[in-house]
Amino acid sequence: MVKRVGIIGIGTTGFRSITPDVSFRELIFEAARKAYTDAGIEPSEVDGFVTAAEDFIEGYSIADEYCPDQIGAVLKPTHTVPGDFIQALASGYMMIMTGMFKTVAIEAHSKASNIKNIDEVLGFALDPVYNRPLRETPHAIAGLEMTRYMFETCTSSEQCAKVVVKNKGNAMRNPYAAFGADITERDVMNSEPISLPLHRLDIAPHADGAVVTVLADGDTALALTDTPIWIEGLGWCTDTPTLEMRDWGEAAYARLAAEMAYKMAGIADPAGMIDFAEICDEYSFKELQHMEALKLCRPGEAAHLLESGATSFTGRLPINVSGGALGVGHLFEASGAHKILELVEQLRGHAGARQIPDVNIGLAQVWRGVPTATGAVAILSNM
Amino acid sequence: MGMRKVAIVGAGITKFVRRAQETGKELSWQASKMALDSCGITLDDVDMVTLGTAPDAFDGVHMKGEYLADGAGAYRKPYMRHYVGGGTGVFSPIHGWMHVASGMADICLVVAEEKMSSCQPHPAGAFLTIFDHTTEQPLKPTLIWIFALEMNRYMQTYGISKADIARVSVKNKHNALDHPSAQVAEDITVEDVLNSETLCWPVNRLDISPASDGAAAVVLASERVARRLTDKPIWIDGVGMSIDTAYWGTRDLSYPRYVETAARMAYDMAGIKEPAKEIHIAEPYDPFDYKELHHMEGLLLCPRGEAARLTAEGYTARDGNLPICPSGGALGVGNPIAATGLMKVIEIFLQLRGEAGKRQVPGKPTCGLAQAWGDLMQMGTVIVLRS
Numbered sequence: 001m002v003k004r005v006g007i008i009g010i011g012t013t014g015f016r017s018i019t020p021d022v023s024f025r026e027l028i029f030e031a032a033r034k035a036y037t038d039a040g041i042e043p044s045e046v047d048g049f050v051t052a053a054e055d056f057i058e059g060y061s062i063a064d065e066y067c068p069d070q071i072g073a074v075l076k077p078t079h080t081v082p083g084d085f086i087q088a089l090a091s092g093y094m095m096i097m098t099g100m101f102k103t104v105a106i107e108a109h110s111k112a113s114n115i116k117n118i119d120e121v122l123g124f125a126l127d128p129v130y131n132r133p134l135r136e137t138p139h140a141i142a143g144l145e146m147t148r149y150m151f152e153t154c155t156s157s158e159q160c161a162k163v164v165v166k167n168k169g170n171a172m173r174n175p176y177a178a179f180g181a182d183i184t185e186r187d188v189m190n191s192e193p194i195s196l197p198l199h200r201l202d203i204a205p206h207a208d209g210a211v212v213t214v215l216a217d218g219d220t221a222l223a224l225t226d227t228p229i230w231i232e233g234l235g236w237c238t239d240t241p242t243l244e245m246r247d248w249g250e251a252a253y254a255r256l257a258a259e260m261a262y263k264m265a266g267i268a269d270p271a272g273m274i275d276f277a278e279i280c281d282e283y284s285f286k287e288l289q290h291m292e293a294l295k296l297c298r299p300g301e302a303a304h305l306l307e308s309g310a311t312s313f314t315g316r317l318p319i320n321v322s323g324g325a326l327g328v329g330h331l332f333e334a335s336g337a338h339k340i341l342e343l344v345e346q347l348r349g350h351a352g353a354r355q356i357p358d359v360n361i362g363l364a365q366v367w368r369g370v371p372t373a374t375g376a377v378a379i380l381s382n383m
Numbered sequence: 384m385g386m387r388k389v390a391i392v393g394a395g396i397t398k399f400v401r402r403a404q405e406t407g408k409e410l411s412w413q414a415s416k417m418a419l420d421s422c423g424i425t426l427d428d429v430d431m432v433t434l435g436t437a438p439d440a441f442d443g444v445h446m447k448g449e450y451l452a453d454g455a456g457a458y459r460k461p462y463m464r465h466y467v468g469g470g471t472g473v474f475s476p477i478h479g480w481m482h483v484a485s486g487m488a489d490i491c492l493v494v495a496e497e498k499m500s501s502c503q504p505h506p507a508g509a510f511l512t513i514f515d516h517t518t519e520q521p522l523k524p525t526l527i528w529i530f531a532l533e534m535n536r537y538m539q540t541y542g543i544s545k546a547d548i549a550r551v552s553v554k555n556k557h558n559a560l561d562h563p564s565a566q567v568a569e570d571i572t573v574e575d576v577l578n579s580e581t582l583c584w585p586v587n588r589l590d591i592s593p594a595s596d597g598a599a600a601v602v603l604a605s606e607r608v609a610r611r612l613t614d615k616p617i618w619i620d621g622v623g624m625s626i627d628t629a630y631w632g633t634r635d636l637s638y639p640r641y642v643e644t645a646a647r648m649a650y651d652m653a654g655i656k657e658p659a660k661e662i663h664i665a666e667p668y669d670p671f672d673y674k675e676l677h678h679m680e681g682l683l684l685c686p687r688g689e690a691a692r693l694t695a696e697g698y699t700a701r702d703g704n705l706p707i708c709p710s711g712g713a714l715g716v717g718n719p720i721a722a723t724g725l726m727k728v729i730e731i732f733l734q735l736r737g738e739a740g741k742r743q744v745p746g747k748p749t750c751g752l753a754q755a756w757g758d759l760m761q762m763g764t765v766i767v768l769r770s
Contacts, residue, residue, distance in 0.1 A: 056445040061438040061512045062468040065758040068626045075644045078626040079474060080466045082439075082448050087463050091478070097485030099386045100622075100652065124445035128501075129406065238452045238462040256459055372449040374462070 005096045006221035006228030007380070008103075008214050009039025010344050012337075014176040015209035015329045017113065024058075024111040027210040029070040032107065035212035036072075039103075040224055043072025046214065047101040051080045052088040052108040052333040056121050059114065071107050071212060084108075084366045085211065086336035086376035090234045092215050102220045108334035109210035118206065125371055131243060138370035139203060143195030145248050146285045150197065152249035152300075155288060157197045159303040161188035163284040164201050164326050166306065170313055171323025173354040176338070178207045178329045188284075202284040207329020211337035213344070229344050232361070232379045233265030239373035246373055251286075253375040254293035254365060261363075261377040262295075270295045275359040276317065276346060278339035280367040280375070281324040290365055291319065294377070313354065321346070321354050332369075336376060339364035347382040389483040390609035390616030391476065391768070393422030393602035394729040399566040399717030403596035407442050407498040408454030410598040414722075415456045415494050418600035422612050429602075430488035432457040434464045435475035435495040437720040437757070440509035441502045455494040455600075461487075467624065469670065469757025470764040471495065472599075472724015477622045477766060479603040489605045496598040497719035506594040513759065515629070527591070531583040533636040533760060534673045538585065540637035541688030543676075545585055549576035550694050551672035552589050552714050558701055559711020561741040564726070566717030567593050576672075592670045595717035599725035601732070615736045621653030621752075621767030631759045642681030642756060645763035649752070650683075653767040658683045662767075663748035664734055665705065666727035668755040669712040670720075678754055679707060681763065706744045709734065724755035728766060735770040 011034025013019075013027050022030075036043055051067040060066065064080035067073065077095075081088040085108035092104040115121060122138040150156065162185055171180030183201070191200040221228035235257035240246050258270070267273050277296065281287035288302035296317060297305050305311055311319040322328055322342040331338055343362040345351040361381045368374040395417025397403075397410050405413070411434070419425060434455045439447045448464025455462070465471065465478040472495050479493035499506035510526035537543065550573060559568035571589065579589040609616040625644035627634065634640075646658070655661045667678035676690035684705060685693055693699055699707035710716055710730035713723045731751035733739040754765045 054446055055439045059512070059516070061440045061509050062758055064466055064468060064626075065513060065761065066515075066629050068761075069628050069630065073626060074628045075625050075641060077624045077645075077648065078467075079478070079624065082446070082464045082466050091463065091465070091481065094481040094485035094487055097487070098481055099484075121445055124439075124443065125449065127450065128442075128444060236461050236463065237459060238449070238457050240458055241449050241452050252459065257461075260461060368446070368449065372446060374449055374452070 002097050002099055002217045004218035005093050005215050005231045006218060007344055008216045008221050008225045008228055009035045010213040010341055011035030011038055012176065012211045012341055013209045015178045015207040015331065015338065017178045017207055017329065019113060019208040024109055025066065025070045027111065027208065028107060028109050031210035031212040032071045035105065035214055039214040046072065046103050046105045048095050048104040049073040049076055049078040050088045050092045050104060050106050052083060052085045053080055054082050054333055056124060057332050071105060084336040084368055084376055085334055085340065086364065086366050086378050087236050089340065089378060090236055093231055093234055096215055096217050103214060103216045105212055105214050107212045108337040110331040110334045111208050112206035112332060113208050122370065139198060140195045141370045142283050143198045146197055146283065148248035149285050149289050154300060155303045158185055158189065159307065160202060160284040160288065161185045162306055163281060163287045164188045166312060167281055167320050167324040167326040170321050171327025174323050174328065177323040177327050179205055179327050180323055198283065204282045204325035204330035207331055209331060209334065211334055211341050213340060227348055229347050229380050229382055232381050233261035234378055235260030236376035241372060243371060251289050251293040253373045254290050254367065257375050257377040258294045261379050265379045271297065273361060274363045275361050276321065276356050277319050277363040278322060278342050279319060279365040281320055281326050282330050282367065282369055284326065286367065287319065287324065294365060318356050321356060336364060336366035339366060340378060343380045347380060387484045387486060388606040389480045389603055389619045390606065391601050391619065391732050392604045392609050392612045392616055393418045394732055395421060396564050396599040396726055396729055397597050398564050399595045399597035399719055401566065401593065401595060402500040403498060407451055407496050410498060410596065411451050411454035411494050411496045414598035414600040415492060418602050422602050426456045428490055429456065429460065429492045430490050431461045431482050432492045433475065433478045433482060435471040435721040437468060437471050437497055438509050441497060441499045441506055443501050451496055456492055467757055467762050467764060469720050470755040470762040471721040471757065473728060473753050473755035473764040473766055474624060475721065475725050476601055476603065476619065476728050477624060477764060480619050480622055483603050483605050489608045491603045492600065493603060494598065494600045495721040495725035497722050498596045499594045499719060500596050527583045527586055529760065530671050531586045534585055534671065536636040537673055537677055543691045545577060546573050547691035547695060548673045548676065549573045551669065551675045552576050554700060555669060555708050555712040555714040558709055559715025562711045562716050564716055565711055566595055568711055568715050590672045592713035592718035595719040597717060597719035597722045599722045599729055601725065601729060617732045617735050618769050619766060620769045621649035623649030623765040625763050626758065627761035629759055629761065631761060638687060639677055639681035639763065641761055642678055642754065642763035643683065645765045646682045649765040649767045655767065659685060662750055662752050664709065664731065664744055664751040665707050666710060666730050666753040667707065669708055669714050670718050672714060675708060678756065682754060701744055709742050709744050727753040731768050735768055
């Protein structure tokens with residue numbers, strides 16, 4: 001029986017606002033080549049592959065057709081998860097745990113700059129009967145959710161703006177990040193209103209890039225590397241997709257996914273045991289809402305924790321030291337990929353200027369964006 | 384090796400129709416409810432859910448897996464969508480197998496849905512954007528064109544005639560007369576196929592399966608739970624999948640090597656040395672009639688180029704030595720893509736249980752396989768089941 005699964009290699013292109021010089025296949029190739037080099041294996045030695053992609057974002061029907069060549073998966077067991085990278089990671093984890101596969105590579109990418117009409121594409125995710133005729137934009141739904149969250153937790157727009165200041169500031173230390181900036185709370189509040197209380201700077205701009213990572217069962221991982229990063233916990237969950245039915249204040253999908261991951265990892269006291277976290281901040285308030293759902297603080301306390309500096313780079317529980325989606329860029333299906341990348345670099349001690357000292361357990365959490373209520377959590381350790 | 388055994392313990396399938404009144408969510412739930420009821424459990428017993436459905440362009444819904452979640456019974460559960468194009472339906476129980484064999488779940492609900500009719504004016508339009516936007520789309524290919532190329536190549540390589548191939552359509556549409564979900568079951572002749580409208584030579588209208596709406600679902604369980612739920616668990620003994628290069632123009636289209644790779648993986652896992660003898664019954668994917676023959680060869684169920692002769696001799700009929708597509712297949716039951724693959728798995732499940740009713744093949748089969756194929760003629764998925 002396989003006991004553990006470890007990450008033995010990871011590679012990325014980094015993230016940029018536009019990538020006119022390369023195709024999505026070239027982006028993926030670069031990340032894959034780096035990942036296999038990092039793991040010290042040839043693609044021919046990889047037993048299985050999982051990719052994460054959504055058709056409408058790719059601009060292809062059956063987009064999974066185009067996954068095999070650039071990751072070395074030709075004539076290999078390969079499948080696509082139209083979901084986040086962390087869900088694909090869970091699928092790859094399960095492949096290894098069956099005992100049939102020793103090594104599995106996971107791929108996700110974003111070529112968002114190729115999309116001309118991204119809000120309209122996202123509009124197609126709305127229920128075609130009940131919601132689409134209302135012509136809501138995704139940001140309008142996020143604005144409503146932000147209002148509800150702020151009401152239930154007595155959080156202000158200014159407090160949400162502080163998330164943007166922190167994360168864009170963190171991104172200044174991250175060479176992969178596309179949107180690092182030294183801004184103030186006032187800059188956020190003065191940026192144009194998109195769907196109040198959301199301002200333009202409350203919303204993560206999208207970026208391009210690719211990440212590939214290689215997983216291996218415990219024995220193989222220890223044979224190939226001295227520093228495997230272990231997958232200790234995984235959780236994923238879908239709340240109702242029906243807008244009218246869901247709880248708008250609380251991120252139930254994140255709470256349930258976290259409970260699953262904590263149980264698997266044997267973590268009874270998340271706030272005490274997690275050293276640092278990369279959590280979804282596609283909209284500024286989401287970081288606060290997710291902190292509460294992940295039980296890193298009690299409901300209503302996230303903003304205070306932020307203001308106390310506890311979640312800053314030098315704080316007790318650093319959150320989004322990479323810069324998060326606000327600083328790195330929103331990567332669609334690869335959102336979880338950049339969070340896993342950050343966890344691996346931090347846990348290996350390779351994070352350079354943004355290295356947090358003495359970290360052993362990290363948490364990555366992701367949400368699939370409006371209008372979904374789907375999220376996933378991964379807990380990694382270097383012990 | 385201590386691999387966890389996984390069984391199919393329940394199954395459900397909706398009617399396959401050209402235009403369903405129900406939404407995709409409703410179709411998914413109909414199939415899921417039937418599958419749960421068939422093994423006497425409720426959603427509360429389900430640990431995890433996985434859903435298979437092919438291009439979002441059919442339903443016209445971005446992130447279709449998210450949209451279908453509550454219909455598939457995934458409310459507040461660990462839920463994932465998996466996707467390998469046309470091969471999705473047979474991959475669905477393979478993904479479910481991963482959930483259970485890995486120890487992550489004891490009971491996994493596997494749902495496959497397709498509602499093609501939402502795509503107007505015709506679902507074939509969803510396939511216009513499957514081609515490479517730089518090297519292929521400027522040529523304005525359609526799905527049928529590339530299959531015409533493949534069918535022609537297959538015919539030329541082995542000297543097979545259109546009439547040889549048409550027999551598959553005749554056989555499957557006849558078999559489907561006994562399937563309660565069937566959409567296009569009928570008794571036709573080889574001449575009917577040859578005289579039907581030519582869409583893109585050598586493909587005629589009756590060489591092709593229809594566009595359909597429908598859903599199917601199965602319940603998978605770990606060994607301990609399966610034995611508690613049923614006296615007749617059907618075990619997943621082999622799984623295989625393989626994807627070939629996206630550059631389909633560089634491949635020899637006369638032989639589906641990706642199907643062979645997937646089949647060998649499944650046979651190795653199931654300990655099958657001589658598939659032609661050890662497999663008693665098979666449901667290869669038949670969206671086009673020549674594909675059934677093509678896939679029989681890729682699955683190593685007969686030598687290359689021999690499948691047409693075996694079909695003509697009745698070897699693949701429901702009462703033949705090796706019944707192929709006794710359900711009626713995509714050509715007879717209909718082809719709601721992901722749901723078709725799972726329908727084929729369900730057919731093997733019912734046949735191995737001896738519960739296929741009028742479709743039951745003689746000789747009490749104990750080992751069967753289902754196979755699907757997809758993407759740019761590049762994906763093979765194979766599952767081997769035993770009673």
